[in-house]
Amino acid sequence: MFDGLGGAGIEADVALHGGRVHAVGRALKVTGALEIDARGIAVAPGFVDIHSHADGSMFADPLMESVIRQGVTTAIVGQDGGSNAPRAKGAEGDDSDQATLGAWFDRVDQLRPSANVASMIGLGSVRGAVVGADDRPATAGEIIQMRAIVAQAFVDGACGASTGLEYTPGAFASRDELIAITTPAGPRRLPYSTHMRNEDDQLLESIDEAIAIARGAGCPLEIAHLKAQGPRNWPKLAAVYERLAAAQRSGMTVWFDVYPYVAYQTGLSNLFPLWSKDGGTTAFLGRLADPALRTRIQTDTLAKAELIGGWGNVQISSVSNADDKRFEGLRLDAVAKALGADGFDTALGLLVRNRGSVGMIGFAMSEENVVSELAHPLAAICSDGGAVAIAGPARRGSPHPRGLGTFPRVLGHYVRERKALPLADAIAKMTSVPASRVGLRDRGRLSVGSAGDVCVFDPATISDRATFADPFQYAVGVKAVFVNGVPTLLDRTQGARAGRALRVR
Numbered sequence: 350m351f352d353g354l355g356g357a358g359i360e361a362d363v364a365l366h367g368g369r370v371h372a373v374g375r376a377l378k379v380t381g382a383l384e385i386d387a388r389g390i391a392v393a394p395g396f397v398d399i400h401s402h403a404d405g406s407m408f409a410d411p412l413m414e415s416v417i418r419q420g421v422t423t424a425i426v427g428q429d430g431g432s433n434a435p436r437a438k439g440a441e442g443d444d445s446d447q448a449t450l451g452a453w454f455d456r457v458d459q460l461r462p463s464a465n466v467a468s469m470i471g472l473g474s475v476r477g478a479v480v481g482a483d484d485r486p487a488t489a490g491e492i493i494q495m496r497a498i499v500a501q502a503f504v505d506g507a508c509g510a511s512t513g514l515e516y517t518p519g520a521f522a523s524r525d526e527l528i529a530i531t532t533p534a535g536p537r538r539l540p541y542s543t544h545m546r547n548e549d550d551q552l553l554e555s556i557d558e559a560i561a562i563a564r565g566a567g568c569p570l571e572i573a574h575l576k577a578q579g580p581r582n583w584p585k586l587a588a589v590y591e592r593l594a595a596a597q598r599s600g601m602t603v604w605f606d607v608y609p610y611v612a613y614q615t616g617l618s619n620l621f622p623l624w625s626k627d628g629g630t631t632a633f634l635g636r637l638a639d640p641a642l643r644t645r646i647q648t649d650t651l652a653k654a655e656l657i658g659g660w661g662n663v664q665i666s667s668v669s670n671a672d673d674k675r676f677e678g679l680r681l682d683a684v685a686k687a688l689g690a691d692g693f694d695t696a697l698g699l700l701v702r703n704r705g706s707v708g709m710i711g712f713a714m715s716e717e718n719v720v721s722e723l724a725h726p727l728a729a730i731c732s733d734g735g736a737v738a739i740a741g742p743a744r745r746g747s748p749h750p751r752g753l754g755t756f757p758r759v760l761g762h763y764v765r766e767r768k769a770l771p772l773a774d775a776i777a778k779m780t781s782v783p784a785s786r787v788g789l790r791d792r793g794r795l796s797v798g799s800a801g802d803v804c805v806f807d808p809a810t811i812s813d814r815a816t817f818a819d820p821f822q823y824a825v826g827v828k829a830v831f832v833n834g835v836p837t838l839l840d841r842t843q844g845a846r847a848g849r850a851l852r853v854r
């Protein structure tokens with residue numbers, strides 16, 4: 350039994366009752382309605398995915414199969430500046446301009462997903478609702494309005510504030526604006542979690558900005574999915590650690606999350622310059638069709654693609670246009686070859702035919718850095734992935750395998766095979782560390798009174814199966830999962846939906 354706090358495994362019984370941990374100890378004298386013999390394998394707190402995109406599909410498929418099968422019992426969503434409330438200004442079918450995170454939590458409770466769900470307030474969504482899609486500074490009045498929305502989100506139970514500063518419209522926010530609207534996080538000691546403005550040539554400047562924003566807002570800092578993209582930036586990781594350590598020495602609380610893969614996933618439009626996306630999708634598509642802008646857009650886009658090694662390191666993960674479905678899972682240079690076009694024209698054509706929305710995987714990071722990040726004392730493990738199923742509505746495109754494999758991959762590949770970090774340390778980075786960072790005080794640990802979220806797995810066999818070429822394969826080695834005391838996986842998933850919205854107070 351691992352308590353989740355980093356202690357070595359001990360032999361102990363764990364008793365659940367009423368949705369909580371009732372007792373922990375050697376040879377407990379209690380009998381249960383259901384008893385699991387976990388001798389020789391690991392019993393740990395259910396894993397807490399501190400940066401999850403499970404909100405993308407959970408209403409279509411509340412079973413959250415890939416999440417449960419990894420042993421994850423809590424998904425922290427609302428990441429990268431995008432939360433499910435508030436809605437963008439003038440959004441299509443917009444009947445709920447005023448929708449709050451509190452109302453969304455109520456919908457989650459009605460849904461009863463298989464895993465628990467906590468959410469950050471997405472500062473990009475807030476800007477979208479108040480300022481819209483344009484690249485302009487917010488007015489003083491708009492900043493007051495945005496801060497009020499953020500403050501209300503914390504009253505409703507948000508567990509942090511997130512940004513995605515490479516994404517529109519969040520990217521149009523200045524440092525001062527972000528400080529001003531993040532301040533409600535400060536007194537609650539909840540994090541400013543940021544997908545930074547840049548993760549390649551301006552990585553260090555972006556770290557400095559992130560530190561400045563959290564310091565200005567007076568709240569802890571979480572660097573989302575820490576990475577250095579492009580071989581020429583890989584050596585910058587040491588300087589990143591130095592900056593984070595300096596921030597810590599100055600009294601700040603800082604950490605980062607990381608997923609165990611050398612490729613990221615984002616939108617193909619992310620390779621295109623920010624200025625081309627000012628004003629939203631229609632304006633972006635208009636610029637792509639404008640011959641006068643073509644050279645500038647092409648120059649910037651090619652530079653970004655070359656930084657990660659060219660179009661051969663870009664894999665298409667999802668499209669909506671039926672004719673392009675055959676390209677899902679292919680590298681962009683292969684798509685270009687099939688179409689008899691060059692890489693840039695191929696990328697541009699895909700974006701035009703798919704109304705600006707094309708998913709991509711970019712092979713841009715170094716294995717050595719991934720190992721270093723996982724082992725680092727400031728790390729928490731995240732998937733950055735969605736809730737996926739191998740059949741049904743949550744099977745879409747050719748996604749990054751992280752949504753199916755992250756936690757077993759860390760425990761199997763990195764702990765057991767590569768010995769990159771000790772087992773108890775990895776478990777802590779998946780349980781008490783993330784839970785405590787986002788204010789979930791009774792999760793991520795196995796102690797009397799804590800939530801009945803449990804993952805039973807075999808450290809000798811736990812492994813990921815999903816790959817970039819063949820992502821729709823569930824992980825193996827997770828033997829049992831309990832969510833709020835309810836058996837949700839017992840060798841097989843049980844169809845249980847015992848998760849709830851976790852409001853942080």
Ligand SMILES: [Zn+2]
Nearest residue numbers: 429544573574
């Ligand atoms: Zn991100």
